[in-house]
Amino acid sequence: MEIVFLGTNGWYSTALGDTVSILVKTNDCNIVFDAGNGFNKLNEYADFSRPTYLFISHFHLDHISGLHALLKFNFRKGLSIISKSGGDKFLEKFINSPFTFPLRNLPYKTKLITLPKAIKDIPFKIDFLPLVHSGGTIGFRIEKENKAITYCPDTAFCKNAVKLSKKADILITECAFRSGENREKWFHLNPELAAAIAAKAGAKKLYLTHFDACRYKTFNDRLKAQKAARKIFPKTYASKDGMRVKI
Numbered sequence: 001m002e003i004v005f006l007g008t009n010g011w012y013s014t015a016l017g018d019t020v021s022i023l024v025k026t027n028d029c030n031i032v033f034d035a036g037n038g039f040n041k042l043n044e045y046a047d048f049s050r051p052t053y054l055f056i057s058h059f060h061l062d063h064i065s066g067l068h069a070l071l072k073f074n075f076r077k078g079l080s081i082i083s084k085s086g087g088d089k090f091l092e093k094f095i096n097s098p099f100t101f102p103l104r105n106l107p108y109k110t111k112l113i114t115l116p117k118a119i120k121d122i123p124f125k126i127d128f129l130p131l132v133h134s135g136g137t138i139g140f141r142i143e144k145e146n147k148a149i150t151y152c153p154d155t156a157f158c159k160n161a162v163k164l165s166k167k168a169d170i171l172i173t174e175c176a177f178r179s180g181e182n183r184e185k186w187f188h189l190n191p192e193l194a195a196a197i198a199a200k201a202g203a204k205k206l207y208l209t210h211f212d213a214c215r216y217k218t219f220n221d222r223l224k225a226q227k228a229a230r231k232i233f234p235k236t237y238a239s240k241d242g243m244r245v246k247i
Contacts, residue, residue, distance in 0.1 A: 007038015039066025131155035165201035174210035195232035
């Protein structure tokens with residue numbers, strides 16, 4: 001199993017990185033978390049002869065703007081887009097004229113399925129819980145090939161993030177704020193809060209992503225976040241576009 005960070009920015013793309021999207025390559029399928037602009041690079045890494053499962057955490061544009069590139073790909077074994085209850089209705093409108101090429105006209109089979117009903121259509125163990133963010137978001141935990149990967153996108157520190165991350169082999173969290181920064185009602189993590197989730201959950205490794213493009217303008221800024229997080233959780237790593245992690 002391998003994780004590929006396709007996009008690692010939050011808010012908007014820059015020369016440093018595209019907005020958030022993460023590919024998990026398994027023996028028999030592609031699993032993707034969110035579809036920011038980094039999603040555009042999926043064809044460089046994914047095997048489209050395998051089915052692809054795309055999990056959308058919420059509908060802020062930096063998590064779905066890459067859906068504009070769907071016509072670029074050839075999902076020969078089909079694409080399933082999984083979102084929260086009611087998300088299928090939103091996506092039917094969003095992946096449509098006048099915004100982009102209509103979903104119904106794509107040259108491959110596509111399914112819009114929602115949680116919790118989607119569980120019966122997913123061939124691996126998946127857990128999900130609501131997190132704390134404006135507009136509502138959900139975090140995911142997948143278990144496959146004897147490994148557990150947790151993805152906690154935009155959120156404040158919360159019990160559900162810890163619960164999803166319990167003893168995960170890999171925990172991927174957002175890190176929009178800089179070290180020590182926190183703003184009430186913005187509902188994002190700084191390096192210390194992300195590390196606290198990993199430590200409390202007993203995760204094995206923590207990868208920081210979704211770095212706010214205004215706050216993290218260089219990779220050195222991300223390394224400072226990594227250093228701050230490691231004071232609480234030593235096995236913390238700052239992600240960058242194109243990073244590949246074997247599990």
